[in-house]
Amino acid sequence: MSDTLTLPRRPRRLPPRLRRNPMAALALGLLLAIALAAIFAPLLTSFDPYETALRQRLQGPGNGHLLGTDSQGRDMLTRLLYGARTTLMIGCAGTAFGALLGGSIGLCAAFYRKLDGVLMRLVDVLLSFPSILFGLSLAAILGPGLDSLILAVGLSVMPGIARISRGAALSVMTQDYIESGRAIGLPDHRLLTRYLLANAYPPILTYTTLAFGDAILLAATLGFLGLGLQPPTAELGGIAAEGRAFLFIAPHVSTAASLLIFAIVLSFNLLGDALRDAGDRRAQ
């Protein structure tokens, strides 16, 4: 067995690695800031995200509204914070669902070789749908709503995670320690968790971080297309879509929402890249 194929022997703690990569640290800081701001939104702003004030509609930044107001006169900053809350929640839940399902499928496909063909063809079928189309049809079937949104996001990130998990798990399966676990009589579920997953998880984690960005983008896209949560729910994609009608008289509405989506997705991608680099360095 060549050394290049063996997975990292013992995962190091990540923070010191990330500190050495300033972009990743920046991305992590930005993400944490956005997430904390979204979670503690009610404490940070005194405005109500749903109370309309038509006299103050489409005002530019200033005048007591840090980022201006939208077409219903609602405070943009408040809308964005609550919107980030919804979008991040959909992204988190969707990715968690996708990672759980995809990870299990990938590990099982590698562990039970007889299931490999069936499981991976299933994944291929899902992979062959463009994720937007997939989200559209799911929303059409289940009706727009939080459940169908999370399901659509989860199912569209799942195939990639399943493929990565299978690959990582297959390379671990060639190691003798899997057989050594079998030889002492370990049941399959212990082999799958303490032997297979414990050694195969670094690439899966890296890919899942990258998939997070895609999930957020997909959630926002579906919102933008009107298939996400229905107005007046604050959701970043939906806010960007609302502002589109007033793009020439009040560009700040769409711009602010889009920039926030951009910042979140970019941060996740930078973080994922950094994790991958850290993984590579450990493998050397």
Added chain:
Amino acid sequence: MSLLHLTHLSKDFRLKGSAFGKPLVLRALDDITLTIHKGETLALVGESGCGKSTLGWIVAGLHKATSGQMQVNGQTAQTGKARARQIQIVFQDPFGSLNPTMTVGALITEPILLHDLAPRAAIPARLDSLLSLVGLRPEIGRRYPHELSGGQRQRVALARALAVEPELIVCDEAVSALDVSVQAQIANLLQEIQAKTGVALLFISHGLSLVRHISHRVAVMYLGRIVEEGPTEQVFASPRHPYTRALIAATLEPLPAASRPRMKLTGEVPSPLAPPSGCTFRTRCPQAQAICATDKPPHDAKPHAVACWRSDDLPAFVPTTLTPPARMLAALQLYRAAAARRATEDTLT
């Protein structure tokens, strides 16, 4: 008393052939009949790809035989956890056979916990006694496998196998990946442990020098069959199969003045996908005659058994003469004493 008894055991691997036509069948083991007695060491030798590891894996329950019977203590062999209690295995590559995410202590206590062999309070003491049994200090229990040397790792693998107090340990090339000096240490350790615990060993190896040193009986395999089997002394002193003779002749003795019987095999091992008819060794055998190509040679039922049509007509075997000059012997003795001293020091540190 026989501990393990295999009768007419065969193993086929089905390989994916082309989309059309019948699938390829690789016969890894062909009609193996073999007995291991309680507390003895049986060595299984042969070239790479002759099926010796497959046999070891079947014995350890990691592969299923295609046909034939396997008995442990006179009863049909059990599977799963019950088999794991009776038969354990130590693998060749000590760098790949220990789960890198677990500490040595966790690795060794895992089988004890799994099979519920000791009350929780007694487990640390059991771990220490297992570590000392394989010549490791108790602190090693807190280390991770990647912090250990190859020899230390193989000791850990051995301790993990011993944790369930098995009756048989399959050593699948367990020393082949180690340095020669460490090989000797591990081989000695195996003998010590056998003397202490009475465990039987199935010692799979492709080299003969260690086998001669540690095993009670030897079985020689070629292309999925056992061609010769008998007490170590007899097999080495008067091998009855041309293949065994060639193997012995290929062994290098670490004595410059030793003269060894010259016998070189030509050609390659035939593909097990299309083994030769009759005796599978006939394509490389200097003694082959017409009958070898038509009929499989039967095993004779002697304690020193052979499967060869021509075994009675072979020329007399001239064993390796080990008569180096006296001065060299004296020097060797000094060197060995020094090496032994260093070996014990290494183990202690």
